[in-house]
Amino acid sequence: MSLLSGLDSVAIVGYFLRLGQLLSTGVPFSLVAVEDTLRAGIGNRCLFLWSFCFSASLLILLTELCIFQSRIPHYWDGFLHVYAYYFAFICLSASIMFGITYIQYLPQGPVQNYAITATAFSAMASVLYALEVPWVCARPGNIYCFVPTTQGVIRRLENAVACVIFGFITNTDLYQHQPALIWCVVVYSICFILGAVNFFINGCDRDNDRRLSIPYPGFLVGQTVLSILLYTTAVILWPLYQFDKDFGGQPQRSNDMTCSGELPPTLCVWDQRLAVAILTAINLLAYVADSAYMALVFVG
Template sequence: MSLFSGLDSVTIVGYFLRLGQLLSTCVSFSLVAIEDTLRAGIGNWCFFVWCFCFSASLLILLTELCICRFPFPQFWDGFLHAYAFYFTFACLSASIIFGITYIEYLPQGPAQNRAITATAFSAMASVLYALQVAWMCARPGNVDCFVPTFQGVIRRLENIVACVIFGFITNIDLYQHQPALIWCVVVYSICFILGVVGYFVNGCDYDSDTYPGFLVGQTVLSILLYTTAMVLWPLYQFDENFGGQPLRSNDMTCSGDLPPTLCFWNQRLAVAILTAMNLLAYVADSAYMALVFVR
């Protein structure tokens, strides 16, 4: 059943995918909410991811149901594709990080069972969101398949990496003792917010051939900000002269009795690597824009 251009996804298959996404994310965050041992640091980040995915999916479903008699804006299909694309990786990241953190290291019992179930339903949600992305191409009557361009993939990668960084910096003990490290957290937040704003400025289309001035300025500013974070984060985390911890073996949180994701030194290293990845992504983004402009 196809009503308007923006409602091509309102089919029986589309509704089943939406309901499956709602059920999966709801089960995941509900299990974490009732188990205090799963609500700490990274566990809270995973809890937020599942709550956000559930709330956004529910809002989108209600919007389609309540306004189905009116045409949606032209960018609605692009918005649906982008949100499913992002939520696929968000739930997948939460499944991996949450599973590594809790399943193996919790004693057998109700808490471990809840962790296993929450991880399984989170993985199921990521599969359902991925199926939605594929369905938007395969559904009957669809002409334009949303295949991301190179720059579209890069821009999506920038925001996805930022979300994973937020998962690690939920542990405020990593940076609250140093103003320079707090600045790095501010950098990650500013660049992510600018990326979200840029997405809407470009009409919910990261694959457009047009480059509004805001997107150009956002990319250049993000490069400058991430460059400062790329210098300050490793310097203040791993250099003894700046209060850092260069050796993992000296970190008391990295004992064999704790999961590797709860090791502070591992978290510091993960953020440093992800910062470098995002800096390279922004550089590639700007280089591609410059190449297209020259052509």
């Protein structure tokens, strides 16, 4: 009763929003998990994304119910704002990838109905996460929501691109045969985690708000420089070991049996390798631009 008595209308809206997110990510996760036909290729990647979103949303709900966020100074609203932004993007990507891969290629029947239902609930999840972004900003007393500067947009891009990369590398066939490619996966994970930690300890986009100082500028600089160094190794090793024949790669798309016209184009492993290579280069450029912008700000 003490917990319920402390709830106001704003908190209740938040809890219903969170329960909707749990339902709309839990349903596609459950449907794909129980159907072997949907767990191949893209299905496994989407399964990982939905389970990740469900787990994170459940953890946040438990934190809010236990009022633990009151012990995290200054950062909770900003964290929720960024979390909702990224998860809306993740669920939208999963909906598109899963829908175009399975719905049109499966024969009519229970499995296709599972695919349609999973896609619909995933799209619903992306809408619910997107709704949380303005809802967090509208909460009374929230001073951490504002239009991000150029540097803030770049940082969001870095983690958004990393989320797309994770969607591809959940297919372990892309890298498990080569230690150098496993290193690239480690690079993507380390840089994403460091970026998420930076968002959290620096109040998400607080470092882009001219009204507020950066609590930990040293971590911000170190994270950006380290990410540049790590991504430089990945942008070299990933294409080298994926497309150079001397290193066990496959330079010709036509030699990849998964790229035949009988299969959905999204299942082509060669295209997935190429997509990760392009996204790695994009993220390296983003980190370089972030570093350059930061240097101009500090010098200025």
